[in-house]
Amino acid sequence: MNWKKPTLGCLGLLSFVALGYYGIKLGEGGDFTMWPYILPIGTALALIVMVIFGYLFTARKTKDHKPKKQNALARRIWSYIFALGFILINFTACYNCGVNFAISDQEEAVKTSLMDKPTWSADNIPMPHMEDHSLYVSNPDDILSEEVVDSINSTLLTLDDELGIESAMVIVGHIEDDDPIAMVRGIYNKYKVGRDDRGLVIVVGYLDHSYFIAPGSNLEAELTDAETDYLAETYLLPSMKAEQPDSGMLYLARGIYALMADKEQPHMATFQSRSGERVDDFADDACSAYMCFFFVILGWLIFTAFKMESLGILPNSGSYSSSSSRGSSSSYSSGSSSSYSSGGSSHSSGGYGGGSWSGGGSGGRW
């Protein structure tokens, strides 16, 4: 029995698997700053280049040979090209998977680390605004990335300077007694957020899946319950459900500013990942990137089948050959990070303006 072909076949398969595994490992330690479509589009372009090269090379190599020899040469060349194509698809798809796994692990690590965090109340929550007037976000459990916190602070500083709305935005893992309303009340009573009762307190319990947005007594007429509910439904809840707290809090702050300043509402096109990098909309781009890889693989399979049939490698059965391919996945990606320009004057002293709350606002769970 000829063991050469089966042995070579097994070795080839093992190498294929090993390369895929290597691609996953490489992806796990990779950079998450790529544009999500770069891998499927790059792979498609590389395959197109290989096909063009294949035609040119085959034409050049076989032009001086007899037809029978031409065919044999062409089959050999194209076999190598098909194999290279599948290897490339295997590697890039596995790399994508690796990147996805790494981000999932990161998400899991953050969640796990959050489970051990203490519960927070108005009595023990740190309020950076008491030290520095330009800081409005309390993020003691590091749920938000530093860059996002800076961006939100910038937005809320603009809200304070331009519209006189002093705010406090709190995001924690667990709220004491899972009661965001009590925490809002406590913050207003203890810190008196808001000059002339135009304060705004937002409390989010990320692991409790609860929130409350509470405008001060004199702000209720401008920021009604219906408007706070609209802002939460539009910006906060979709992101929180997608486990994107960076995006949710950032766009909530921007949405509030846009509403109060009578400007155009921001569009939820970009997210802020926990690493602080900007990524495209996860749900839409993940799906689109998957579809790209699917079409790349499908296209390569169809081309391979037609070419093999024309070269006589496959009988003319009219059916496509099927091959297993790894599922593709998409990854978070990011472009350049961006934020509102940090304007406003520097504030050295801290403290709030003596405001109060009369029960207005809206909240709920997701």
Added chain:
Amino acid sequence: MDKKYIGLGCLGVLVLAVIIIFVWVKGMYNGMVSTQEEAKTAWSNIDVILKRNQQNLNSLENILKGAVQYNEETLKEVIEARAKATSITIDPTNCTPDQMKQWSQAQGDFDRALGRLLMVKEAYPELQANEHFRTVMVELEGSVNRLSEARRKYNEAVKTYNIKVRSFPNTIFAGMFGFNVMFPYEAPQGTEEDTTDFSGIVHE
């Protein structure tokens, strides 16, 4: 001559004492007035919020009448409870514990009815996309928090006033000037179990 100076001295001391007593009593009286007014304002705020609800309930009634599954019972219950709560008019500065209890009971009935109404919104799925319906329901949910906060502030104001009125020596003059102890709002029995926890409202 000496007797004249002693007499003048005594008169001076007497006048000074009268002035001191006058200033002291004035400060005490004004303090009681101030805390009483704060308590009365807090009381009025509860009434304002209750009356504000009427507009939202009217809007809700108009919207629900168009719904296929409209069940007027729940809404009617809320409207009647609200009317009863606002019809009981008592002067918090001069009422008996029974009157306050009656008022608190009416408040509790309204809370329960409103809570049931807000949970019933799931029975009208075709209205969930109606912007006006959503707005009215959000406003009603907000009014629950406002009522709760208004009652809490009223109780705090009453506590401050009662401490002032019942402290010695204020208590001597409080009765003389007509400053009676005020009664705080107490949630009636069973309200805690029926009270809707609106922090649990899940947004789908």
